[in-house]
Amino acid sequence: MIDNFLRPAESRARMGADALRILGTLSVLVALLLHGLTDAAIVAFALPGLMLPRFVGMRPWADIAVSVTLLVAAWSNVFDLYTRIWWWDIVVHFVCAGALAVVAYLFLAHRGIVPATADGGVPAVAAVVLTTAFGLALGALWEMVEWFGYTYLTDRIYVTLDDTIGDMAAGGLGALAAGLLLAYGPRLWDPTALPTTRQSPDAASHC
Secondary structure: OHHHHHOOOOOHHHHHHHHHHHHHHHHHHHHHHHHOHHHHHHHHOOHHHHHHHHHOOEOHHHHHHHHHHHHHHHHHHHOOHHHHOOOHHHHHHHHHHHHHHHHHHHHHHHOOOOOOOOOOOOOHHHHHHHHHHHHHHHHHHHHHHHHHHHHHOOOOOOOOHHHHHHHHHHHHHHHHHHHHHHHHOOOOEOHHHOOOOOOOHHHHOOO
């Protein structure tokens, strides 16, 4: 995976994806200077997700889609869009959970934890079932983070039971849609970047 991350950008689309990672990093500083420490921390929370598509070898257009989704999700918190627009929270959770669930599947495939096929693809059933599960798990984790932030950091974070259940449901549906895309849609990653299940555990651990 380190080789994928350090590979020079081979196209304008890849340069654009890398530019979004730089923009995300700078966004933390901008949020800190203009909005304060809490908002900067929220934006910084998106940084690992911005880096992972490069590590797992996602195609540039998919990389850009994930990065834009995460940046929109982060800055929507800063500008309070989740409370100003009633449906915005649902849409962002749907898209964001789906994007992160796909990245999680590809990351775990690199580590040999979930299956990949001999041609660098993913089994359809595993992609749908596991990606949906990952999306639900990530959604639950995010709701715990929101609860912690509301309870111990700031009451600006909007937390209610209906909001929590609705967000998790939207995220689960988004992850299901992403799993179907992963299984049956255009390949979202470079097949040469993904280890296969035929590799030995020692070989997979060095990818």
